[in-house]
Amino acid sequence: RRRLLAASATAGLTTSPAGADTLANVPAREPGAPLSARSERSRFVELGRVPEAAPGIRPVDPVDAINSKTPFDRLVGSITPTDLHYERSHAGVPDLDPAKHRLLVHGLAARSLVLTMDDIRAMPSVSRVAFLECTGNGWENWKAADPTLTVQNTHGLVSTHEWTGVPLRFVIDLVGGVPSATWMLAEGADGAAVARSIPLTEEIMAEGILAYAQNGEPLRPAHGFPLRLFLPGLEGNLSIKWLRRLKFGDQPFMTRWETARYTQLQADGRARQFQLRQEVNSVITAPSGMMRVRPGPVRISGLAWSGHGRIVQVEVSTDGGASWQAARLTAPALPKAQVRFEMDWVWAGAPTGIVSRATDEMRNVQPDRAAFIARTGTNALFHYSAQQTWRISAEGDVRNALS
Amino acid sequence: RRRLLAASATAGLTTSPAGADTLANVPAREPGAPLSARSERSRFVELGRVPEAAPGIRPVDPVDAINSKTPFDRLVGSITPTDLHYERSHAGVPDLDPAKHRLLVHGLAARSLVLTMDDIRAMPSVSRVAFLECTGNGWENWKAADPTLTVQNTHGLVSTHEWTGVPLRFVIDLVGGVPSATWMLAEGADGAAVARSIPLTEEIMAEGILAYAQNGEPLRPAHGFPLRLFLPGLEGNLSIKWLRRLKFGDQPFMTRWETARYTQLQADGRARQFQLRQEVNSVITAPSGMMRVRPGPVRISGLAWSGHGRIVQVEVSTDGGASWQAARLTAPALPKAQVRFEMDWVWAGAPTGIVSRATDEMRNVQPDRAAFIARTGTNALFHYSAQQTWRISAEGDVRNALS
Amino acid sequence: QSFGRTPSASEIAGWDIDVRPDGAGLPAGGGTVAQGRAVYDENCAACHGPEGRDGIRDRLAGGQGTLASGQPIKTVGSYWPYATTLFDYIRRAMPYQAPASLSADETYAVSAYILYLNGILPAEGGLDRASLPRVRMPNRDGFLPEREFTAGWTAAR
């Protein structure tokens, strides 16, 4: 379902502008509901992901869905609500019993190990706020811009949580180190046993986490309960959910997901492979697709993130990319985490386009679409990170556009 | 309901140690449930707050409950799951329609203002991860230590979220500044219209937020939907929920909550008033009350926080406070936010007590109970922040103790 | 950028329910202990007990002289420093199930009755806008404001 939202209704609320015209009409105070074991959402707040089957195929029968997208048009702040973290699964969501779940660690290591969840939760833990992004995020806009898309449709395959788990390094030390290994196969316990070959770079050895919790609580099944790999800044598919096996080796295993899928076709018909980093990216979440603005003050709000590290600057253009102004970050930017930006704008009522571009601490600047496509072609399907333009009509209708 | 939990079962999981004795017994992989609009918790994860009526009165009929406590014995990381943030309400949880909700700002200000939620969500926002703590947290242990208490019972009235909203400063500027005001009354739209006089200190002017979101989504009704005050580091009761009025003045209004309640009786019968800061505090969450440990390696894990700023050190004693060792923080400590600490320990099997003590960036050190009580007496009821000792019996039973 | 609208004086008056120790905010009207007993028996006794004691909710009377003991009993009479707080609180919060349902006169009256139950007003006493702020509560001097947050105000007193 799609709704027209006023630009200011960024918090998932449908407020009728009339409401109460005098304070005398505000409903009288009265005792409320009893305290509870869990705080549910207000009945006035409707938040849900959108399951989809492939670019342009949505809404979709849930059994056909392969993605379920985060409603950025209705969120604020930088952390994603736990139950709204985007979802990408290849064989549905398994219902795993943590008492029966096992992690096998083997291959080119001094010794093999079988770990229970009790073992893993008794190891030293680290927590880190970081984004996870599906390699396919942005895949709607490679070739054409469906003007009916919302920001949930265009950018809903990225989310930010506090992840908690055991450093990968700790588990590697447990099996006696892996000096001769250069790759690690990570495999899930899902129906597809999704498996990826992970290069043992210094960054991955230092930052990889065997995560068992998100935002303070055990992972939810859709996100890998009871255990997943989490590799900050790298393509989401590497962060294998329902993790049940780590195997060390000296070459990639060439699973379907790093050959047939998650490789990026160039214009010449050859494909980039192991393009694992999520590039610097940003999007304006309000006003965004299918919203409507009125002439006058408009608060522009959005999210920026980069797999290279911290966001150091976000700029916004309200004239379709001709001129740029620095936006304000609403919280300290964390490395490899989404951060919100805001900018004040007064819309005079003339048609225009609004765009954001982010810069990260490695000085990577998010490219405009023309430069991005010149480099990548339009067949890559994954790793789309060009600037997002929202066109605004004379009537104030905000629509997805290529630039 | 209480359960005996092994020390390692810190993530809300009930794992039977048997499980699967060989990998051949791990259940076969199979396709899972369809993707969904919201990720629910695993059926193997049970998490809930405990509503209580007063110290020692629990479980309780929900209509009699005044508090509902966060299950720290089953959480990990530093952020609290949104639906498990502790709850303290004085007249139940109102069901407010955001379209009809209004904020009145008036009193000793250049002008008065009525704001709608659309107005407020269109203002500049800030996000901040910070704890909120009920002034009554710890109130179980003033006079005696019920040995059946869990850490949820002793310390479940504090939580940490990302809060998003409008800087108080911005709203003050909107009414033309309040140069002659030194106090601000904040009042809720709940049945009790809970109201507090807030001194307009530099810190409060700089850090106060009119919050409308927690962990990325609109506040939930139990936590003040659609709008609450949020004053980082200060007693929770000040952060008025369901905020509907701010009135500026030049003296405190002396509401019931800053006279009859939330004042701390000393031994001499006089009471400390406007003791608004939450002091440096910490607690071991595992192993903790009603858990059981086995001789051998035990991972000690806990949370530390301070209303003065960042936690710079947490020490743990495994000999009842005689000697101390530095614990490791599992994430960068943020100012006025909970941070998790961990320490390895090998329990030899002899009875002992485990204790944590935190130090904040202002060099405040959490006092032991004797020093704390010598200073405060045992009648204060609020602002308990002494070190928490968990006694371990020869059988490995972990129990609440005064020291 | 402009936000919100300016409220009318009568709108503000409808919401401006707080009462300060100096009496600012008190409405016109008044009530006696005798009138207050009737208000109390009808609206309050079910929760707070027949004489402000032994109810299922907070005790409202007694406890004077217990604050320095091992079992302090904090009530309006033993603990509350300002009578204005009683009016303010009843007006905003009581009776629990129907806050703000009492008239100003009823609120003065029931406040007077609770002070009577605590020996602060005589049986033939009463309260109005002028007298209420002048009531001297037994524990008026029992509070020690924290310097950090009240320095300016305590200096001004």
Place this chain on the structure above:
Amino acid sequence: QSFGRTPSASEIAGWDIDVRPDGAGLPAGGGTVAQGRAVYDENCAACHGPEGRDGIRDRLAGGQGTLASGQPIKTVGSYWPYATTLFDYIRRAMPYQAPASLSADETYAVSAYILYLNGILPAEGGLDRASLPRVRMPNRDGFLPEREFTAGWTAAR
């Protein structure tokens, strides 16, 4: 502190399902295109269509020569660089509703049949542990490994 236990070799073998481009991990056994057609028709055709085309799920055949076009069709035949990946993927993930339900022989056979549908094996062909890694896939050289993540490995090749 010690965690976990050492698995037996047979436990590991039961879980060690991956197959590498050099054939490491392939089980004993084998199967022919003809056998594979039967396996396919029984277990796969319902989703992938009669000849690996026009099914309700992923297309498995055709598309060669389309990769540089505006409408690239990526299939086992047109896109996949290694035949070992086909065996590995079918063994771990197909048939969708009953992963790991095929025998090793059946997996060799259906892999052979899919390669046949793509013109990579002849009708009378087959696959086994020795021959499978030697199959030269049409798009074998179509991939450009990213330096940052594959520098050591590409240098070693």
